[in-house]
Amino acid sequence: MNRSALTMERLFWWGPGILFALILLVAPLLFTDFYLSQVITKALWLGIAAASLIFLAAYVGMVSLGQVALYGIAGFTMANLVEADGGSPIAWNPWLATGVGILAAVGAGLFIGAIASRSYGIYFLMITLAVGVLTFYFFAQVTQLSGFGGVNNVTRPGIVSNPVTDPQNLFYIALGVSAVVFLFVRYLARTPFGLALQGVRDDPSRMRALGYNVPLLRMLAFGLGALIASFAGIISVWWNTRISPGSIDLSRTIDVLVIAVIGGLYRLEGAWVGAFVFAALDNWTRGLDIVGQRFNTVIGAIFLAIVLLSPGGLMGIWQTIVDFFGRQLSGGPPARPTGAAGEAQHATDSPQPS
Amino acid sequence: MSEAASAAAPDWRSRLVAVPAGTLALRAAVTVVVAFVAVWVAYKAYGDPRTFVIVGLNGLTLAGLYFVVASGFTLIFGLMRVVNMAHGSLYMLAGFFALELQTTLTGGEATSAFGSSQAGLGDWIIPLVVACLAVGLIGLVMQQLFLRWNQGQELRQALITIAIGIIIADQTLAHFGGIAESLAAPDAFPESVHLPFSDLTYPFFRIFVLLVAVAVGLALWAMIQRTRFGMIVRAGVDDRQMVSALGINIQLVFASAFFLGAMLAGLGGVLGGTMISVDKANDTQYLLISLIVVIIGGMGSLAGAALGALALGLVDSFGDVYLPAGYTNYSILLIFGLLVLVLAVRPLGLFGRPA
Numbered sequence: 001m002n003r004s005a006l007t008m009e010r011l012f013w014w015g016p017g018i019l020f021a022l023i024l025l026v027a028p029l030l031f032t033d034f035y036l037s038q039v040i041t042k043a044l045w046l047g048i049a050a051a052s053l054i055f056l057a058a059y060v061g062m063v064s065l066g067q068v069a070l071y072g073i074a075g076f077t078m079a080n081l082v083e084a085d086g087g088s089p090i091a092w093n094p095w096l097a098t099g100v101g102i103l104a105a106v107g108a109g110l111f112i113g114a115i116a117s118r119s120y121g122i123y124f125l126m127i128t129l130a131v132g133v134l135t136f137y138f139f140a141q142v143t144q145l146s147g148f149g150g151v152n153n154v155t156r157p158g159i160v161s162n163p164v165t166d167p168q169n170l171f172y173i174a175l176g177v178s179a180v181v182f183l184f185v186r187y188l189a190r191t192p193f194g195l196a197l198q199g200v201r202d203d204p205s206r207m208r209a210l211g212y213n214v215p216l217l218r219m220l221a222f223g224l225g226a227l228i229a230s231f232a233g234i235i236s237v238w239w240n241t242r243i244s245p246g247s248i249d250l251s252r253t254i255d256v257l258v259i260a261v262i263g264g265l266y267r268l269e270g271a272w273v274g275a276f277v278f279a280a281l282d283n284w285t286r287g288l289d290i291v292g293q294r295f296n297t298v299i300g301a302i303f304l305a306i307v308l309l310s311p312g313g314l315m316g317i318w319q320t321i322v323d324f325f326g327r328q329l330s331g332g333p334p335a336r337p338t339g340a341a342g343e344a345q346h347a348t349d350s351p352q353p354s
Numbered sequence: 355m356s357e358a359a360s361a362a363a364p365d366w367r368s369r370l371v372a373v374p375a376g377t378l379a380l381r382a383a384v385t386v387v388v389a390f391v392a393v394w395v396a397y398k399a400y401g402d403p404r405t406f407v408i409v410g411l412n413g414l415t416l417a418g419l420y421f422v423v424a425s426g427f428t429l430i431f432g433l434m435r436v437v438n439m440a441h442g443s444l445y446m447l448a449g450f451f452a453l454e455l456q457t458t459l460t461g462g463e464a465t466s467a468f469g470s471s472q473a474g475l476g477d478w479i480i481p482l483v484v485a486c487l488a489v490g491l492i493g494l495v496m497q498q499l500f501l502r503w504n505q506g507q508e509l510r511q512a513l514i515t516i517a518i519g520i521i522i523a524d525q526t527l528a529h530f531g532g533i534a535e536s537l538a539a540p541d542a543f544p545e546s547v548h549l550p551f552s553d554l555t556y557p558f559f560r561i562f563v564l565l566v567a568v569a570v571g572l573a574l575w576a577m578i579q580r581t582r583f584g585m586i587v588r589a590g591v592d593d594r595q596m597v598s599a600l601g602i603n604i605q606l607v608f609a610s611a612f613f614l615g616a617m618l619a620g621l622g623g624v625l626g627g628t629m630i631s632v633d634k635a636n637d638t639q640y641l642l643i644s645l646i647v648v649i650i651g652g653m654g655s656l657a658g659a660a661l662g663a664l665a666l667g668l669v670d671s672f673g674d675v676y677l678p679a680g681y682t683n684y685s686i687l688l689i690f691g692l693l694v695l696v697l698a699v700r701p702l703g704l705f706g707r708p709a
Contacts, residue, residue: 063509115694118701122437122508123653127697130645133638134690141683250638254520261513294528300520307513308500 086147109226
């Protein structure tokens with residue numbers, strides 16, 4: 001690959017990203033309060049949830065459907081510990097409750113990770129899905145924790161003002177957390193721990209032969225995924241000012257999966273791209289008569305089309321475009337022969353240890 | 355934990371290999387938990403044997419229903435390595451479809467919400483057969499249109515079935531409303547039967563479901579072990595390419611297996627719709643049940659599905675009744691515990707083999 005093609009490729013990835021970030025920084029000036037709250041802030045926390053899934057899928061080769069359950073554990077723990085209508089009568093300081101909620105989710109993540117980390121590929125997906133749905137049923141049944149009809153009017157820390165009438169603060173919090181999560185995962189991927197995780201993704205048997213404790217690495221990665229998911233859980237409760245078992249049911253799990261797949265399961269920035277597409281679609285289809293209450297059919301059809309046509313999602317399509325221009329510019333062979341589609345293919349058939 | 359030993363050597367020879375202390379501690383912990391549960395159930399059973407018999411039968415019949423549903427799921431996975439995430443949606447579709455047919459056939463008189471009214475034998479059998487065939491066909495179309503050309507890409511196929519599952523569930527609710535109702539059992543069946551050696555009575559239809567489950571299990575076993583089709587299926591599980599190289603049309607076998615697997619979801623939907631009810635939450639519920647049964651039993655194993663269904667049915671039914679008063683709504687934790695217990699000792703399930 002020659003130098004100009006490389007610069008070109010960087011420009012194509014970083015250019016739109018920086019533009020996107022700049023627009024977001026001044027978004028409160030550009031959009032109405034309604035749009036800022038209902039589409040952009042929502043997309044940001046959905047993006048964090050999807051990022052926890054993509055982090056595990058892209059860097060560790062673990063496609064987890066338990067992320068919504070983990071963010072539900074963080075959200076429910078926090079909502080129960082502060083003053084709210086429904087749930088337990090405890091009324092702690094909101095920041096303390098937030099910390100405990102995050103810890104609870106990480107603890108649950110490490111525990112679930114310990115059980116599930118010895119299973120690979122499609123087995124892992126099934127186990128995490130089963131655990132996720134069980135968590136939903138748990139909160140649906142245990143009304144001491146979920147109230148009858150959810151925990152409402154959850155007390156927020158003072159800095160999080162009313163998300164409907166004054167959405168700016170929560171927007172900047174969601175934006176800041178998104179940025180931290182994104183940069184942290186990018187940084188982590190370059191540390192020895194992150195490299196070990198990617199080794200586990202590519203060949204668990206060889207990593208074990210090299211002396212790494214593969215189940216432990218996978219368990220820690222899952223705990224880290226739970227930490228990222230818990231941020232989404234906390235912000236979603238602040239944004240909704242409530243949480244109910246319906247906030248973590250199977251269709252929410254599928255929503256987060258759809259976001260990750262639309263964006264691209266193997267590139268971290270795909271999480272937020274997918275989330276913006278999803279939130280905008282959600283907002284737009286609400287007004288359409290033909291779609292009416294059948295949002296799920298629309299989402300299912302889009303999901304199906306993406307999986308069939310571009311397994312790398314929108315990021316995969318972008319990769320194809322970048323590769324195409326890179327080829328045109330250098331006039332040589334493809335700039336990156338194993339593009340997103342190749343990566344996707346590889347991670348799909350994650351090897352079983354034998 | 356000697357993961358290599360337990361994953362790679364599922365047979366008894368693995369016992370000859372020395373096990374590390376961590377594994378021994380784990381096994382001891384599992385034994386203690388199982389023993390505690392057994393003692394608790396025995397204690398409760400001694401105190402009230404009548405409840406024990408009824409709750410036990412509830413568990414067994416529930417296990418029968420779970421087995422019928424999960425056997426289709428495990429059949430499809432065992433042969434094609436496709437995790438059919440639309441299985442719960444197919445179950446729900448069959449239930450609502452059969453209910454609609456029955457209402458049409460009887461002019462809307464026989465069915466009633468959770469009532470004990472009964473329909474003619476034909477008014478139950480015809481919806482059963484039509485719903486099973488329809489759902490089987492949908493499964494077949496799904497496999498031919500979307501899954502066939504993605505063979506070997508497990509994750510992609512799972513995502514495809516999730517997408518189709520969303521659409522089927524949403525359209526089912528759009529067309530059939532989604533109000534919880536139960537199908538009327540045929541009036542040729544007695545409503546309840548007397549249990550021998552006691553003065554207890556028990557709903558006949560639940561016993562019937564258990565009998566159907568046993569029949570389905572035996573038929574599947576005979577088909578897989580004794581027929582030419584089963585021989586090809588078993589060979590296909592072991593080495594798909596070799597089977598097609600021998601001149602056997604493996605695609606035809608795949609299509610039939612998918613049809614059969616989807617049909618079993620349909621059979622479960624109609625049986626469950628009569629025994630319990632047809633409900634708009636059925637898709638999530640029975641997807642979860644199929645997942646848990648095959649995770650416990652081991653993917654692709656018929657015996658594993660039977661054992662997994664039995665464990666889940668009994669835990670489900672005893673958990674609701676035998677937990678200390680005030681804690682019965684925590685019964686879902688028992689199912690979680692069952693899952694943890696099995697996976698801690700056998701990551702691939704009780705009868706699971708590495709791929």
